Amino acid sequence: MLFFLFSMVSASYIPGTKPKEFEKDKIVELYVTKIDSSLTQLPFDYYYLNFCKPASTIEYNDNIGQSLSGDLIENSPYKIQMQNTVYCSNLCELTNSKTDIEIFKWMIDNEYKANWVIDGLPSGYRVPVNTTKTNLAFYQDGVPIGFKANGKRFLYNHHHFIIKVHKTSVDKWRIVGFLVNPMSLNSEGRDACKDYNIQEIIQVQENYVEKIITSENNFKLVEDVINEEFLQDAASQKIKWSYSVTFENSDTKWASRWDVYLYTEGGEVHWLSILNSFGMVIFLSFMVGHLFRRTLSRDISNYNERVDTDPEVDSGWKQLRGDVFRPPAYLGLFCVCIGSGIQLIFMTLFTILFACIGFLRPDHRGALLSTMLFLFAFMGCFGGYVSGRFYKMFGGLNWKTNSMGVATIFPGTCFGIFFIINLLIWGEESSGAVDFLSLLELICIWFGISVPLVFIGSALGYKKASITNPCKVSKIPKPIPMRRNFLVYCVCLLAGSLPFGCMFIELNYIMNSLWHHSLFYYLFGFLFLCFIVLIVTSAEVSILMTYIVLCREDYRWWWLSMQISGSSGVYLFLYSGFYYAIKLEISRFTSTVLYFGYMLIGSMAFALVTGTIGFISTFVFIRKIFSLIKSD
Template identity: 50%
Template sequence: MLAFLTILLAWGYGFNIPGILPRDYPEGHHIEIQVRELHSTETQLPFDYYYLNFCKPEGMNVAANENIAEILTGDQREKSPYFIEMNIEKICVKVCDKKNNKEQIANFKWMIDNNYYASWVLDGLPSGLRKFAKFERNEYKVSFYQDGFPIGYRLKGKYYVFNHANIFVKVYFDGENWRIVGFLVEPLSLNNDASMSCLSENFSRYINITKMKQEIILPPDEMIESMNYEGLPQELQKEIVYTYSTFFEKSDIKWASRWDMYTYGAGSKTDVHWLSIINSFALVLFLSSIIAHILCRTIRNDISNYNDSTELEIRETGWKQIRGEIFRRPAYANLFCMIIGSGVQLICTSFVGLGCAYIGFLSPSYREIFLIFTFIMYMLFGTVSGYVSARFYKMFELKRWKINILGTALLYPGVCIVVFIPINACVMSEESSAAVPFTAMFFWLFLWFGIFGSLVYLGGGYGNLKDTISNPCKVNKIPRPISFPVNLRMHFVYFLAGSLPFGCMFMELSYVMKSMWHHTLFYYLFGFSLLCYIVLIITSAEVSILMTYLLLCREDYRWWWISVEVAGSSGIYFFIYAFGYYYAELNFSRISSFVFYFGYMFLASATFSVITGTIGFLATFVFIRTIYSLIKSD
């Protein structure tokens, strides 16, 4: 097992992790530009950068070092032919001549129609968008700190390609060396058929405009009226000449703050985050006051009257009457244990992941590292999953604990695999770079069963050796009939209660969704996510306790699944929100994009439901054990 972990770590981290420490460049030092995928919000299908007929570096393999997360996400970095030297400006450097056949021209047209963006990387920073614009009758140099820039545009039925790139590198000089603190690309369409348009006098005048005042715009800003170079554009045709220019701009931004303008939610948008956090805490205080009223007054009075009274009519009422049934084994107890074990594992993984991201352990330069880190944490917490599942399984006095451990190891991963296979098949049919190769899939399955299964079995075996959980009340041999069973109306009330945990994450979820499905935006406000997650834990626990208490007052002891249902129903709201977000923001036209989006949203909703449902059950279980341990047993 240790050997498997070593292999995983070597593959995941065998390459350097840029972005952790600053890199100093002397003047004239070569700076490598890497290219990433071509992406579009309209299709959500990424493609390899060289899927289009762009210039490639000659005499070398274009593939850069990859880690396993890049292979899984399709976000693979490759080498480029652009040669940048620190603090040395270049004007109109020819990259190559490219000849396009009919198929390559058709690919360009399809991607321009679907608003595909190209993404470059310099020193770990993604390429922002620089362009000139008119804003309130003034001309400005406008910077959009987003991921990528368009590859072309369509005008009056004709297609034009951006074949020239003005590369702007923002640098900080410490007196000896230079550090890169910003990276912007201005794409231009220049007609290079007869001569190099970027060598013309008209282009030189255009370059001088770069000395104008700079305005930083947080996307999106619809008040900007776009402008372009006033020369002849390059129409999409069989032969295209690609060129570039490089410019360096000194900046007062320190290296540690260079991501501030890239991360989504910078500037005044943090006020909205704080407002959502305050609203969530207000909801927690409201629920806490209700729970405190129940615990401090109602239940305390019930327990006091029960323990002091000798009359059976007074003692045997409400939730106290079912003390001999309250710990009776639930229906489908084996499945229940599997879900709770998987939920505890997901809770631990998400909490540790968000905590490490908040303290800055994970660099935004390589967001794929977060995926590797999360997967490793998930596998290591397999011992916790097996232990918790085995403990409850033994408490229910069931005997086939090995079957339970096997089911715990396969339940959540099995659901993920079943959903992932059709998603990958659709993406693979589109020749998208997001398709996971079969070799990588087999490798992950090998790790899954070789490492994860062993850890779950190890935790389950240890849990089975532990003493059985002792509950404060014994279970009657004959089940008590239920006078007021839960009806459809009560289930609807439980479903409505599930909206409260979802409401705590609603505002932050909107930012996360925009970062996930709008590739030009970044999200790195993990501090807000961690606060929302803590609020989510408290809210899920309080809602489940409150609804379960109302159930017990109806003398219904079938609380096990109800405690999971109340908080877990928030995952349904998550999926409903995904539908609303699709119709409001996305509206794909391709079936593969539809399957891709809703497949992953289903997995996210199911994960959210398992996490909140498990939190609700664990809190309710502690609550019930506490109140029933306070009454005298006969």
């Protein structure tokens, strides 16, 4: 039976690592995706505009991440065959109503870009780079629908597809590049494919692009030749659509075909940010190490030697041995925050590791978001387990209520914000609005996977023996001699800027990738290093500030240890407001709500991650120092 089962096993491969080879004349499928803009952040279905359609449109949605991001993939009417050059092919002629013309104008005014996909590669729009190297350029995802000039709006109604191929054998090629050069050809009473010398225009364009001319005069020379189709103020307007296809041989290997999309200037900035973060960690480590080596070791040794003969030596944090492990206020909510933080920490860690390995390649659209959703659901067992352990340590009795809080409070808050945003997007007729089936799938992941795993993990944690602390809690709370003043809270809030500072530079790249749709983020190795630095910084900041509070004989450290490092989420949200004012040009109310809604979710998650790291490390620290002193 085993040998029979082995014979049925077939090998698999890491997604995105198996190249596809095309023979001559083989059909090369060209798919269309959403049209989007960094100015509005509202994606639309490609066929929302009056573009040429195939006989029947088919949607290709592989995962829930595509549905949630509005990244729809559909078939197109373009017919492309490997190594078959087409200098001009009429696609269709469409009559646009006044409403259609107004929509085109609105899209051009808001800098919308159309997107195509061939063999997993997005349509690239070549952008010159000012560098000492010659003939260097990187690709931006998406091609403008049109442009404005001299008070008119010109529409790109002819697209020249440049497919770069790498020959692997006699009659087989791999696609290693996909460029689109748009043109605007006057179609009123003309046949662009007959009345224009498209081949000559293409050669002019190719010379322009290959030399990467940045001179304004040269750009205008090409612009005057090809940009002629403008949108008229009329009741209707006929527009003819056409396309060209050329193939270019390339020495680029299939494994390196994404390099031109992922190019970014200032790569040394990442190393500087890492060095800056490590410098901050070394500085904090020196302070904490000094605290352990000098102050703590001296206090503990002096106390243990003299406590039996000199009771006055019992001062500072050592007086709190009967109260330091007293349960915090709102212990149920505290355990919920810990469980949600653990769930987010494991989700983040595994997502970055999968991305570093190569599972989350950029040609798998929606894979990153889908992976994060499923990992968050499956990591519920860890969140429930840790929350259940602490809930029992604090003497909590109703562990089911605590489990339900871990399973619903943070996900429910995120879902509520997402649902409000989705309603506003739906009112804008954007393809970014999630349909009912996708919402139902999201709810099934939540209540079908995450909630049961949280309950299982919490039950296992609650059944384990309670965590035994080195000091017993006294029956009568000790009076706190010094109340916390405003200065203490200000210092703790300022300390939260250190974890945020470790991620600041890398965060700028992430924000650019999220809110500027023409850029890709791929530096997951740097992100992994930054995450490690974030863990260490959050831990050391919380330990240091909590020790200072304990020295003031204030034993209310539970929430404070979480708030110190968790306040970095406040800085993240403030930075999002700064980024909105400086880097973005959003003017629509819906887009503003979308931006700040998602950044609020991100800031809350960041606060829970850093806050939980700060509490866990501080808890270990306090257990250690109080286990070293003599107790009654």
